[in-house]
Amino acid sequence: MNMLKRHQAIMELLIERREVTVAELSERLNVSGKTIRGDLAKLEERGLLVRVHGGAVLARSDQLGILPGSGPIRRHLTEKAEIAAAALELIEPGDTIALDGGSTTLELAKRLPDEPLTVVTNDVFIIGELARKPEIRLVVPGGSRVRNMLTGPEAVRFVRGLNIRKAFLSSTGVHETCGFSIYTGELVEFKRALIETAMHRYMLADRHKFGVVALRTFAALADVDRLITDSGLDAETEARFTAAGARITKASCALPSAAAAEETEQDRKGEFRW
DSSP, X not given: OOHHHHHHHHHHHHHHHSEEEHHHHHHHHTOOHXXXXXXXXXXXXXXXXXXXXXXXXXXXXXXXXXXXXTOOOOSSHHHHHHHHHHHHTTOOTTOEEEEOSSHHHHHHHHHOOSSSEEEEEOBHHHHHHHTTOTTEEEEOOOOEEETTEEESHHHHHHHHTSOOSEEEEOOSEEETTTEEEESOGGGHHHHHHHHHHOSEEEEEOOGGGBTOOOSEEEEOGGGSXXXXXXXXXXXXXXXXXXXTTOOEEEOOSOOOHHXXXXXXXHHHHTOOOO
């Protein structure tokens, strides 16, 4: 296994478990402890993890590009609700849209009315949400499951044969020079297929993802028509990313009270669903 694949495997295990040991990684990846320690040092230099005695922990637990099997991430709910509300305004009756996998696109799926609409998605949580809306035509590309995502060469080929009007995408990191990035390599080609196939491309990313770089870049800032973020993005960051080529739309600051109340209750209880 080459270094890049080891780094990806390490990050996927960290996302799943939140911490790993050198001994566990050495056995799982069939390399020496010295090699693993070197890998952890390189990943720490990139700000992706923090080394601790005998292993490592995830550096930023809220920056996950792929969701675990237990349920969607319940962090920054008010920001995600703002973005979803702004994205919803772009969808017209009878549209054919694609919803990339992610917690913000899931929030958008929850807001879709049960009206004639074609939705292409590879996210099992979004599939479950939209299956309860019989007026929506649900199109699932298929493929093998990677946690909450369905992906693979057959899914990519299927998407490239579709006429998608609007694609709503997600990303772990949004960076001025590295563009949009994720941790999991298996999803890169699927995301590229959505970007290259859709007539209009919208990235949904809250302000906490700005400045973050994950392992794999799948698109440049200029590859999407609009980068939709929440109202909390500060003016200096907005100007910096605009100068780098991003076309930013900030959502309204009118926060949905239900989302705000849910996040406040979770903060009070200390809940975080991985």
